Amino acid sequence: MKIAFYSTKSYDREYFEEYLPKTAHKITYFKNGLELNTVSLAAGFDAVCVFVNDKITKALIKKLHEIGIKAIALRCAGFNNVDLEAAKEFGIRVFRVPAYSPEAVAEHTIALIQTLNRKTHKAYNRVRENNFSIEGLTGMNLHRKKVGVIGTGAIGKALCRILLGFGCEVIAHDPFENPEIRAMGIRYVDLQELLKESDIISLHCPLTPESKHLINQKTIGLMKKGVKLINTSRGALIDTKAVIKGLKNGQIGFLGIDVYEQEEKLFFKDLSEMVIHDDVIMRLMTFPNVLITGHQAFLTTEALQEISKITLDNLSDFELGKEVKNEVEFQNV
Known part of the structure; x- marks a missing residue:
């Protein structure tokens, strides 16, 4: 898959590049966060990879759908920053990393x-x-x-x-x-x-x-x-x-x-x-x-290795049509 990688930091790139050769994915890294004024950067990609502080609103999801994005890969455990109801409405799958370290x-x-x-x-x-x-x-x-x-x-x-x-x-x-x-x-x-x-x-x-x-x-x-x-x-x-x-x-x-x-x-x-x-x-x-401290609790070598592995494995399973055990879905309760 072609992945548009938002909110990139040096440690993201280091550890994702380490695991990337074990997959068939291609990543383009952007320092920008995913916002309405940066969503066009994802045109021509299959998926976006975002972090916990990227607010994925309904308006953003609509734009992602319009440019052909099929999946949102969260490289974090939390998913309260994503409008899951909108993702379901527009048919975009959402995956996360529930436990890295x-x-x-x-x-x-x-x-x-x-x-x-x-x-x-x-x-x-x-x-x-x-x-x-x-x-x-x-x-x-x-x-x-x-x-x-x-x-x-x-x-x-x-x-x-x-x-x-x-x-x-x-x-x-x-x-x-x-x-x-x-x-x-x-x-x-x-x-x-x-x-x-x-x-x-x-x-x-x-x-x-x-x-x-x-x-x-x-x-x-x-x-x-x-x-x-x-x-x-x-x-x-x-x-x-x-x-x-x-x-x-x-x-x-x-x-x-x-x-x-x-x-x-x-x-x-x-x-x-x-x-x-x-x-x-x-x-x-x-x-x-x-x-x-500035949201650094997760920041260890072991955690970053696991985050990159699980994030990319989620997208590999999705691309191969397998069940993605780390999928997050909207529950209408």
Whole structure:
């Protein structure tokens, strides 16, 4: 297949080029994101390959259909950025990479927790300036702390395994309970109980209409004073303005996020010489107990290798008329 590859970064090209010779596909790389003013670049191609911050609207899908695109290959797990109903209407198939390296995201979650907890980012900056004082760098043991994991799919499961290794008491919440989680000795609880009991809360659930702003003013009010909150899943799981209030009044002890609800305007871009007009994220960055990374939790060698393989295998199966097990379809429920 001829693939128009949008939102290309250097690491995308490196790992897709590594696996490409094992397929019959041809890729043309574009730095541009897929938008109405760039969709014409896909003319003459069979499929487009896009990332999580490419917003695939009905208008875009209509244009893709008109220029003959047969498939949208997502090189990510999330698919809330695609209008699946429109894709079905115009007969365009949608594929994703449901699990590339759960450990990559789970390990990054731990990195956020421990960086904020032990303040290693502050210690690094101090020592660079010949300041060897450890005043203000007191953290806490993770051992015996109660950690609430919301969402126990592949990533949540990987995180649970790591947390148990730290000696944490782990509780979980998920509408669909995972028997492997229970086999670890982890207790499932309702959301309210998890919010009330947890010292640390980590989000690993998909973004759906039901889970949007799962963390809001009301649910924050149920949490322990000084709760530690981590989000490496989807930005809109958190009502950012409500979290800012929680940080200001001390209800939230620290916040670590790798995702942000307005990230498509910011992340994956070098804006160091520009004025950022997003006042919400700029306010977040003024807090000394907030750590933000730019959607890099997935960024490991192993994950990138798996993403390229699964993405291209999805398109190979589609081209050969095989069932594509990673297809995402609109469910009219």
